[in-house]
Amino acid sequence: MSTRIRPVLTDDAKVCGRIIYEAFNGIADAHGVRRDFPSIDVPTQFAAMFIAHPSIFGVVAEVDGRVVGAGFVTERDAIRAVGPIAVDPAYRGGGIGRQIMGAVLERAGEAVGVRLVQEAFNTRSVALYSSLSFEVKEPLLLMSGTPRGGPVPGYTVRPLVPDDIEPAARICAAVHGVERSAELRDALNAFHPLVVEHDSRITGYATAPIFWPMNHGVAETEGDMQALIAAAAAASPEPVSFLLPVRQAGLFRWCLLQGMQVVKPMTLMTIGEYREPSGA
Template sequence: MNLVLRPGRADDAADCGRICFEAFAGIAREHAFPPSVPSPEAATGVVEMMLNHPGIYSVVAERDGEIMGSNFLDERSPVVGVGPVTVAPGAQNGGVGRRLMQDVMQRAAERHAPGIRLLQSGYHSRSFALYAGLGFEFRETMACMQGPPIGGMVPGYEVRPATDADLEACNQVCRRVHGIDRGGEVADALKSGTARVTVHDERITGYATDLSFFAHAVGESTEDIRALIASAPAFGGPGILIPARDSALLQWALRNGLKVSELMSLMTIGLYNEPAGAYLPSVFY
């Protein structure tokens, strides 16, 4: 029977979560890497959150009533982020992933999103080829890093919890660095209480929605990002993503006990500006 694509539903969480875990764990095992998702329960929790979030679009692929895979598009900010796109191991290499990608790309086009971005595991050459073949351009390599809290402070850079009154200042920092803002994600982080800002010379010069795999940070300078990392009590999920080209930040993190678990590729379609500052992407971008 033909593959059918439909919107995701809340009751898809268990099946899509299981497939998400099996897909990521399988490809990681093939390359002797630890899975980025530690368990089916953890994957289901992530998928359930995304299926129920009003700012995230979801699509599910079915064949004969059986779920074959899913994909998501984070629409909380003007530039949209793809993923996770996952396909059941038994259905891989049959065009399901391509259909799921084409669906979210069409969704982005219909919404006139200025750009689409994603991160993919560097060891997964098939997914790299798929995305490149669909028009995504490689931008840079990210190092996923995990380890014990660093602690300490960066002189001249105060880190404090963000408040609702800081939202526009955070958006301004992001616009200065990236040319766009990610206000929807910052607003979510303010609601959950995970957002924090750096203050330098009596003004906000950086922020983080959290220090984790699913969060991002932006700063006018590397010192802003160092201060945010140093203040974190832990690094959520597989860890934080540090641009490998930022040698000063990467080497500082290594000296302070963080270790690289894998390398990931940032890929984009449409609007992209070379960063005019420092940043940590989320796994979306």
């Protein structure tokens, strides 16, 4: 069996979509949690978008000329973001994932930090990533639902416009020590990001309130975040979904009181620079 890692090509979108679909849905089914992808079209479009993106680097693993795995690292902002990483279930446990991660981390090179999110019930991925120097930083829960209380009075929630990117980046830097403005700019063109305003200034934002894989949200306070989540849900027929840091206990309790559901546990892991958040 000869394995080769090579850069991903436009023509690989279909096979990458199939592998992501089968790898992630297989793990979800084995653990009795909701599938991430209802159809193969979503991960295929996702893979095509990642392959075409000038700031996303991707590789595939070939065994005897057949693509059996794929991995991506997003290079938009200072902290690099790894994922998705997926190996054809027929080849799982054979060292392919380690080789893909090696290529992706080599690419991340001297970045000040690298982050990823793994499913907390996946014993294989947490072991693999830890052995490659990632450290567990934050327990997360994928939350989904429509808060039953409706919009929170005293806050304005509206679509993010280009002029909001600078103040939004300042909030992210204040909360996390780093900003994600390139990601925000991308979200503007694809995912209907929102900002929340309180006392006539922006106090938070969310990039993709109804599509959690592309959603990140930051707010100065839990109150700002609650208002943002509530209004985003009220404005959409779809439920909102996002990764909640479980240690944000007040926000978690609010989500539960609002009738939101816990979908699955996940874990934030990082290499390099990481700062405890101060804010929501």
